[in-house]
Amino acid sequence: MSIQPEHTIRILGIESSCDETAAAVVENGTKILSNVVATQIDLHAQYGGVFPELASREHIKAIYPVVEQALKKAHLDLSGIDAIAVTRGPGLPGSLVVGINMAKGLALASGIPLVGVNHMEGHLYSPWLETSEETTPPNFPFIALIVSGGHTEIVLVRDHMDYERLGSTQDDAAGEAFDKVARLLNLGYPGGPAIQKISADANKNAFRFPRSWMPGTHDFSFSGIKTSVLHLVTDLQNRAKKVWINTYGVQNIKNFDPKTVKLPVADIAASFQESVVDVLVTKTIKAAEEYGCKEILIAGGVSANKALRETMTERFSGKVHVPPIYLCTDNAAMIATAGYHRFLNGQTDSLDFDALPTWSIASLQK
Numbered sequence: 001m002s003i004q005p006e007h008t009i010r011i012l013g014i015e016s017s018c019d020e021t022a023a024a025v026v027e028n029g030t031k032i033l034s035n036v037v038a039t040q041i042d043l044h045a046q047y048g049g050v051f052p053e054l055a056s057r058e059h060i061k062a063i064y065p066v067v068e069q070a071l072k073k074a075h076l077d078l079s080g081i082d083a084i085a086v087t088r089g090p091g092l093p094g095s096l097v098v099g100i101n102m103a104k105g106l107a108l109a110s111g112i113p114l115v116g117v118n119h120m121e122g123h124l125y126s127p128w129l130e131t132s133e134e135t136t137p138p139n140f141p142f143i144a145l146i147v148s149g150g151h152t153e154i155v156l157v158r159d160h161m162d163y164e165r166l167g168s169t170q171d172d173a174a175g176e177a178f179d180k181v182a183r184l185l186n187l188g189y190p191g192g193p194a195i196q197k198i199s200a201d202a203n204k205n206a207f208r209f210p211r212s213w214m215p216g217t218h219d220f221s222f223s224g225i226k227t228s229v230l231h232l233v234t235d236l237q238n239r240a241k242k243v244w245i246n247t248y249g250v251q252n253i254k255n256f257d258p259k260t261v262k263l264p265v266a267d268i269a270a271s272f273q274e275s276v277v278d279v280l281v282t283k284t285i286k287a288a289e290e291y292g293c294k295e296i297l298i299a300g301g302v303s304a305n306k307a308l309r310e311t312m313t314e315r316f317s318g319k320v321h322v323p324p325i326y327l328c329t330d331n332a333a334m335i336a337t338a339g340y341h342r343f344l345n346g347q348t349d350s351l352d353f354d355a356l357p358t359w360s361i362a363s364l365q366k
């Protein structure tokens, strides 16, 4: 069941929780009138991950033009906007405040209501966007697997804004594991798309990495898989070192550079991806079966992963929902949609609200 407004409601969404500065205008929680994303990926790639100080400075430069462009592309000015939804958390504190201050400034100048949105709830609402007769949003109750660079959560979604978080990661998030393993294999940042690409024609059964099942819980742990990849790489480098010593003699060991060892990078990446996907899919389906849910939603940056999408669809007997790729990674359209449901539910926030960098979806209430 979805809530029906009496008239058209347009929400301006603003997102700046990590390394994407984004703004979007969404009509009635589904129709995207504009969706502008300024990514900082190239900037952070040289550091192998997000550099928080640089991220907030880039947000400061990008936020005004991005918002202006979103309104322009929607052929609207602020008088056509009913509410401003902005990511309040979780995320990098210095990045969150840039979007929040922009939203507050606009709200103060125009008198438009302000709605602080949880970023994970935004990911969860992404399948409500651009729906059609073929691509309908999930039916309640369903199980959501939210997998991003900072979070890995299994959530029972009973109704709009009615959640129970069943499990989460005890250490690394799935996306974080992709990023760390990609760095180890010199594949660049962000790691997820790089690992997916190089895995395409590789042997996913070449190596068997451990799966942490965390029995009796819906929780995850990915640090063991990551460490196991590190051990394999070190082991392969040590073997190459022995061959070098046998060939050139121990007196020449100073000329041996472990970084020049040719590793079976594609097979390692594919086997790593296989182990992460196996755990994510098996545990999500188990939760769906336990709670009698016939539908599963995968959302967040890692939901762009082809192997994850395909394996979940193959193994689950019910319906699997995945947002289109451009809505999997961070964007403001999803924030506008979540904000729309909060706004219809009567939620608005005052101009003195603060960022919540560690805001858990488990604490959200209707």
Ligand code: KG4
Binding pocket: 018, 147, 148, 149, 150, 151, 174, 175, 176, 178, 179, 190, 191, 192, 193, 196, 300, 301, 302, 303, 304, 305, 306, 328, 329, 330
């Ligand atoms: O949701 P998101 O854009 O930002 C956060 O809220 O964290 O997720 C970013 C994460 C990164 O860790 C990135 O490596 C991962 O999503 N990612 C992927 C893929 N595309 C992005 N992981 C696996 N396969 C992909 N195709």
Ligand code: ZN
Binding pocket: 119, 123, 148, 149, 300, 301, 329, 330
């Ligand atoms: Zn995200």
